[in-house]
Amino acid sequence: MRDRVWRVTGHAEVRRLLGDDRLGRSHPDPQNAERVGESALFGGPMGDFATEHEGHARMRSLMQPHFAPKHMKTIKPRVAALTTQLLDGLTPPADLHQALALPLPVLVICELLGVPYEDRAEFRVWSEAAGNTADGKLSEQGLAELYGYGLRLVAAKRKEPGDDVISRFCAQDDVSDEEAAMLSMGLLFAGHETTVVRIGLGAMLLLTNRDQWDALCADPSLVPAAVEEILRAPKRTDNGGMIRYARTDLEVDGVTVRLGDLVLLSLESANHDPAVFPEPERFDIKRSAAAHLTFGHGPRFCLGAPLARIELTEVFTQLVTRFPAMRLAVEPAELSYRRDALTGGLTALPVTW
Numbered sequence: 001m002r003d004r005v006w007r008v009t010g011h012a013e014v015r016r017l018l019g020d021d022r023l024g025r026s027h028p029d030p031q032n033a034e035r036v037g038e039s040a041l042f043g044g045p046m047g048d049f050a051t052e053h054e055g056h057a058r059m060r061s062l063m064q065p066h067f068a069p070k071h072m073k074t075i076k077p078r079v080a081a082l083t084t085q086l087l088d089g090l091t092p093p094a095d096l097h098q099a100l101a102l103p104l105p106v107l108v109i110c111e112l113l114g115v116p117y118e119d120r121a122e123f124r125v126w127s128e129a130a131g132n133t134a135d136g137k138l139s140e141q142g143l144a145e146l147y148g149y150g151l152r153l154v155a156a157k158r159k160e161p162g163d164d165v166i167s168r169f170c171a172q173d174d175v176s177d178e179e180a181a182m183l184s185m186g187l188l189f190a191g192h193e194t195t196v197v198r199i200g201l202g203a204m205l206l207l208t209n210r211d212q213w214d215a216l217c218a219d220p221s222l223v224p225a226a227v228e229e230i231l232r233a234p235k236r237t238d239n240g241g242m243i244r245y246a247r248t249d250l251e252v253d254g255v256t257v258r259l260g261d262l263v264l265l266s267l268e269s270a271n272h273d274p275a276v277f278p279e280p281e282r283f284d285i286k287r288s289a290a291a292h293l294t295f296g297h298g299p300r301f302c303l304g305a306p307l308a309r310i311e312l313t314e315v316f317t318q319l320v321t322r323f324p325a326m327r328l329a330v331e332p333a334e335l336s337y338r339r340d341a342l343t344g345g346l347t348a349l350p351v352t353w
Contacts, residue, residue, distance in 0.1 A: 004034060005262045006252065007241060009269035011276045011293070013253055017265055019298025023244035026052040027260055034262040038136035040143045041189075042342055045245055056299070061302050062175065062183060066112070066165050068298045072306045075112070077223060077312075082107050083314045087322060093329045093352040099197035101349065105311060111192035112307075113184055114164025115153065123149060127189050131342035146189065150181030187304075195308050197345030199315055202230035204349060206316075208332050209283050216285060217324040220317055226285035232271045232292035233283050236344050241266035242296070267293045325353040 008014050017023055027033040027045035037045035047055060065071070086100050106124070110117045126149065129142025153166055154177045161167035165187065169180040206213040206226070216222055241264030246257045257263060271292045272280035278287075295302035302308075321325065328335075329350035334349045 005036065005264050006255065007259055007264045008252065009266045009273070010253075011270040011273035011291070014265045014267065014270035014293060017244070017252065017263070017295050018242075018293065018296055018300065020250075021053065021299070022246065022248050022250045024049075024052050024247050024265060025243065025245070027245045029260065033245065033260065036085070036240065036262070036264065037133040038139060039131060039133045039342055040136065040139040041130055042243060043133065043136065044137070044243070049178040049247075059183065060299075060303065062169070062172075063187070064169070067303045068308060069306065072310060075307065076310055078111065079104075079108055079310050079314050080318075083311075083318050087318055090323075093350060096203055096349040096351050097200050097346055100315065100349070101196050101203070101346075104199065104315065105192040105195035108307070108311060111186060112165055112191070113187060114157065114162050114166045115184075115188060119149075123188060127193055128341060130189065131193065132340050133342055146185045147181055150185040150188075151186065153176060154180045179225065190302075191304055191307070193343050195311050197343045198230060198234075198308065198312060200346040200349050201234045202227075202312065202316065203319065203351075204328075204332075204335065204346060205230060205233060205283050206285075207326065207328050207351070212283060212285050213320070213326075216316070217320045220321055222285055223288070223313055223317045223320070225287075225315060227309060228289040228292065229283065229285050229287060230312065230316075231294040231308075232277065232289040235268045235272060235281075240264065241269075284293070306319060321352050326351050 008017060009254060024047075025045060026047040026049040028049045030045045030049075033045045037043040082104060083100075085106055090099055106120050107117060109115070110120070113265065115123070123146065126142045126145040129138050130146055132139045132142065154170060157164075157167045157170045158177075161170060166180065166184045169175050177181075206216065212226075216226055222295075244263045244265060246259055246261045246263060248259055250257050251333065252263070275279050276291055277289065295305040329352040335349070338345055338347055
């Protein structure tokens, strides 16, 4: 971290500030704004300072219908079928990252958006590049490639619409090709990248805490609670956080934050606040973890949270019921992690049974 930032770690303050419209993603002088990294997506300011609130409200209004509870219910059977299909092909030993964690969220978001699954190798490369935190040029190039791909998809959907999100964006008279491409690629990136990571980390946490795995195998009705703990528990060591810039002078816990100051809201630290989660470093699927802030809070709460929960619930329900003898095929210390990726996560998860 090269520039000065204010870092907020307590659960109560992080939760409050997530809903405070005096903080935002834009900056009045973006060229001179402090940054936390080189990522074009999350290294520094984004958006127009004068119109940020209006733009954010419009974006959510366009996306919200596609993630409404009624629509999500219709997706559950398809998620279950895709999970079953992937697990049917699992033979020991296997890399659970390549065999399940990676393909399932990609399959789901492709079907939802109307993105050809056969293009996954390309857009995965672009997504990983866009989320790179160390190489700014690579990140910008990945973002540009994703946006260009989105424009090509929008042009194709204008000619031959389908029953998918991109086609529905295109059907709205007030949505331009550029806006449809931007929204669609934002959903493509966010809609698979974070869930890929959580499936892998969740399986790793369960398999390295054997008592928790065995408890889940004995009682699969605990899966929804286990999913919330899987969303809460992982913690990286880079001291990062959700980027916000002060839109005015304000006071945070007795400290004066000035207009334009960079504020990092550490969701992971908030999720490990002992005042809310006793013994926070302990992975416990029976704890009440629903107060975690992994999906944010307030007006920027993640619209894709219901979809992520559906996928995670289906994955771990099927894993513990079909593969109760599953175990890591390597020592935990041998597992490797993505260090320059925005979302982190495992590079592989070797298992056997």
